[in-house]
Amino acid sequence: MIHITDPLIATYLMTLQPEEDPRLLAMEEKAKAMNFPIIDRQVGRFLHLLTLLKRPKLVVELGSGFGYSALWIARALEDGARIVLTEYAEKNLAYARGIFTEEGLAEKAEFRTGNALELGQEYDDIDILFIDMDKYLYPAALEAMLPHLAPKALLIADNALWRGRVVETLDTKNNEPVKKFNEIMSRHDSFFTTIVPVGDGVLIAYRLS
Amino acid sequence: MIHITDPLIATYLMTLQPEEDPRLLAMEEKAKAMNFPIIDRQVGRFLHLLTLLKRPKLVVELGSGFGYSALWIARALEDGARIVLTEYAEKNLAYARGIFTEEGLAEKAEFRTGNALELGQEYDDIDILFIDMDKYLYPAALEAMLPHLAPKALLIADNALWRGRVVETLDTKNNEPVKKFNEIMSRHDSFFTTIVPVGDGVLIAYRLS
Structure with missing residues (x-):
């Protein structure tokens, strides 16, 4: 595997910046207990930082689960900015809505149940698009969503290194689409793209015009 | 060591985004031939992206070498923005000046020979401070430079994981100062800080006010 x-480095980073926030810790515990996939905490920190830097008006997230990544992003939003969470499972979004309400962030969020790709296309001038849905849908997400991005938008995708499987030939159902997605964005003339090996790999693409 | x-992942990223730019390739060759330390190419891409996102007016670099990192940053600067290169060795800066002139970027750059810490303090309202000088000076760089940052500034430092030595007890001349630097920024109330394990580790700290 x-x-x-390196695991020692990962531990160093976790120890250097211990998390004390009860809401984040509770969500991490919930994910562990349910064996539900959420972003790595270091990816959460990174998303928070990218959001602070970008200062978006509108964030759309494809595949929100129960809201862990959305919380990291929403905490970096300025007044008047908002994030759209999309998720198939109503009960996950209900949990996210509860967390956002406790946090005082509910008015910065929209909670949309259903097909993330269909819902996402209802929005235009998206400043940050965060993709974390089923991996085999990543290339389809580009086709659907690129026309909906604002100038100088930031496209971010988690799992761009897919547990290291991008260097293997296994697991083709998800692996080939992730590799194809990485290739499309790396070669796209309208974006500057880089993949950062934090957590499970984060692809970041900045729209150049 | x-x-x-993971080396396979590093190779995947290099292959996915092959570099064809002759100036960058020549600088990488020069570094190799001289055994001169420059940032990892993936760190270069990351700096470029952070600069696109931040849209700074003024960038100050502490420890410019012969200008490889500065070139990645300068190519992302908007009209009217500038980068200050600082470096002890006059011949390194002369080389950088030549590269920037060929590139048509000379008017966006200032080339300052001397002590980086002293030179850096001549500037105020710095939007991006990039630290890549002698590692034992990293904590001193904070003391000297934090008062010179603009609101919402971005502080970036290379070698924050110091070839993985931050998890070892060796090499205390440089290792302890790097660890101390990471701790100071991680605990600083005025910054949101994260360390991204790209290349040799990049610390990014966003000033919250």
């Missing part, structure tokens, strides 16, 4: 980042 | 990022 490939460790994208 | 610790590989911060």
Whole structure:
């Protein structure tokens, strides 16, 4: 098994910046207990930082689960900005809505139940698009969503290194689409793209015009 | 020896985004031939992206070498923005000046020979401070430079994981100062800080006010 980042280094980073926030910790515990996939905490920190830097008006997230990544992003939003969460499972979104309400962030969020790709296309001038849905849908997400991005938008995708499987030939159902997605964005003339090996790999593409 | 990022993953990223730019390739060759330390190419891409996102007016670099990192940053600067290169060795800066002139970027750059810490303090309202000088000086760089940052500034430092030595007890001349630097920024109330395990580790700290 490939460790994208050396485990000692990963531990160093976790120890250097211990998390004390009860809401984040509770969500991490919930994910562990349910065996539900959420972003790595270091990816959460990174998303928070990218959001602070970008200062978006509108964020759309494709595949929100129960809201862990959305919380990291929403905490970096300025007044008047909002994030759209999309998720198939109503009960996940209900949990997210509860967390956002407790946090005082409910008015910065829209909670949309259903097909993330269909819902996402209802929005235009998206400043940050965060993709974290089923991996085999990543290339389809580009086709659907690129026309809906604002100038100088930031496209971010989690799992771009897919547990290291991008360097293997296994698991083709998800692996080939992730590799194709990485290739499309890396070669796209309208974006500057880089993949950062944090957590499970984060692709970041900045729209150049 | 610790590989911060798995070597197969590092190769995947290099292959996915092959560099064809003759100036960057020549500088990488020069560094190799001279055994001169420059940032990892993936760190270069990351700096470029952070600069696109931040849209700074003024960038100050502490420790410019012969200008490889500065070139990645300068190519992302908007009209009217500038980068200050600082470096002890006059011949390194002369080389950088030549590259920037060929590139048509000379008017966006200032080339300052001397002590980086002293020179850096001549500037105020710095939007991006990039630290890549002698590692034992990293904590001193904070003391000297934090008062010179603009609101919402971005502080970036290379080698924050110091070839993985931050998890070892060796090499205390440089290692302890790097660890101390990471701790100071991680605990600083005025910054949101994260360390991204790209290349040799990049610390990014966003000033919250």
